[in-house]
Amino acid sequence: MKTCRLLLLLWLLPLTVVAAPSPLAPQVVEYQVKYGSFSLGGARFTLTAPQGNTYHYEMDSNLSLLLLSDKRKISSVFTEENGQLLPLRFLHERTGTGRNFTEQIAFAKDLGKVFSVYKGEKSKLDYAGALYDAMMLQLQFRLDLTEGKQQFNYKMVKDNEIEDYHFRNLGGETVTLPSGSYQAVHLQLIRKSQKRHTDVWMAPELGYLPVKFIHDEKGSAMELTLKQVQFTGATGQEQLAQAE
Numbered sequence: 604m605k606t607c608r609l610l611l612l613l614w615l616l617p618l619t620v621v622a623a624p625s626p627l628a629p630q631v632v633e634y635q636v637k638y639g640s641f642s643l644g645g646a647r648f649t650l651t652a653p654q655g656n657t658y659h660y661e662m663d664s665n666l667s668l669l670l671l672s673d674k675r676k677i678s679s680v681f682t683e684e685n686g687q688l689l690p691l692r693f694l695h696e697r698t699g700t701g702r703n704f705t706e707q708i709a710f711a712k713d714l715g716k717v718f719s720v721y722k723g724e725k726s727k728l729d730y731a732g733a734l735y736d737a738m739m740l741q742l743q744f745r746l747d748l749t750e751g752k753q754q755f756n757y758k759m760v761k762d763n764e765i766e767d768y769h770f771r772n773l774g775g776e777t778v779t780l781p782s783g784s785y786q787a788v789h790l791q792l793i794r795k796s797q798k799r800h801t802d803v804w805m806a807p808e809l810g811y812l813p814v815k816f817i818h819d820e821k822g823s824a825m826e827l828t829l830k831q832v833q834f835t836g837a838t839g840q841e842q843l844a845q846a847e
Contacts, residue, residue, distance in 0.1 A: 626745035626810040627658065627683065629835040634816075634827045636666055643668055645830065650742070652835070656682045657691070660738050672699040679738035686750060688743045693736035693760075708736055708760055719763045726763035735759045740768070745811040748788065755790070769793040778804045778814050780828055787814050810834075 624630070632648040646664035662677040680692040693708040702722075709718045710730065717728040735743055740759050747755065755770035773789040787804035788811070794801070800819045805811040809832065816827040 623749075623808050624810045624834040626742050626749060626812075627653075628810065630812075630833065632812065632832045633830040635830045636664070637826045637828075638668065639824060641668055646827070653683075658683065658739075660742065662738060670700070674698045677738055679736050681736075681739045686746055687733065688735070688739050688746070690734060690736050690739055690760075693738065695737070706762070710734065710736075710760075717760055717765075719760060721763045724763060728760065728763075728765055732758065734765070737761050744770075745805070748805065748807075748811040776804065780815065785814050 627650070629652045630648075630650050634646045634648075636643045636646055643666040644664070646662060646666075649661045649663075651659050651661075658681050660679045660681070662675070664673070664675045666673045675695065675697050677695045678693070679690065682689045682691065689712065690708075690710040692710070693706070695706040697704050704722045706721045707719070711718065712730050715730045717730050717734065719726045719728065735757055737759060740757055743757065744755065753772065755772070757768045759766050759768055769792070770790045771793055773791055776787055776789045778785050778787045785804075785806055786808075787806050790803050790805065792801040798821055800817075802817050803813050804815045806814050812829070812832060813827075814829055818825045
């Protein structure tokens with residue numbers, strides 16, 4: 604199943620709090636994944652409290668449809684400087700139906716290089732400007748929205764290459780889910796081809812955590828919706844929202 608890009612591009616429920624949590628607050632987020640009317644399973648994103656200025660962000664997913672299965676474990680290690688995230692290491696392990704694979708990336712900014720191994724093939728890329736891996740890019744996106752930025756252009760290292768991602772802001776919308784209605788910001792990935800559409804709705808009151816994500820390809824849509832989110836603030840107080 605071609606689920607990797609869908610889950611990685613990803614990113615609700617109202618909480619009784621005065622201020623929105625920071626996108627970098629420790630958090631555990633669970634999503635329900637559907638393909639059309641079929642439920643595939645779930646994905647969990649976990650951002651733990653930093654060790655000094657080093658953050659660890661992980662994703663685990665377990666999806667299946669009939670005889671097909673797709674399990675992934677992804678981890679990202681990065682630091683933060685004045686709202687800018689700096690990648691250090693990235694690991695992606697995939698098992699299930701079809702070919703299993705591993706992707707490993709080491710970001711050596713001091714050397715101006717990125718060392719990548721994807722499906723057994725090695726690559727050495729130039730480290731120039733701001734670069735991201737497929738996990739921590741989500742958090743940078745949320746930080747930029749929090750800061751009120753209007754341009755969303757990113758360079759991501761993936762599959763032994765550096766790819767450009769550009770998003771457009773389509774404005775505020777009300778998103779109605781089984782758990783309720785929410786005010787969200789609608790963003791869309793800019794593509795040259797009109798055969799694929801990727802849209803995400805993000806909730807400002809939750810540090811721009813995604814409420815809903817849809818990837819449509821030739822009329823077949825993959826959809827992720829939030830099932831549960833838990834933040835732990837600097838005070839250690841837990842904030843919890845959970846769908847019925």
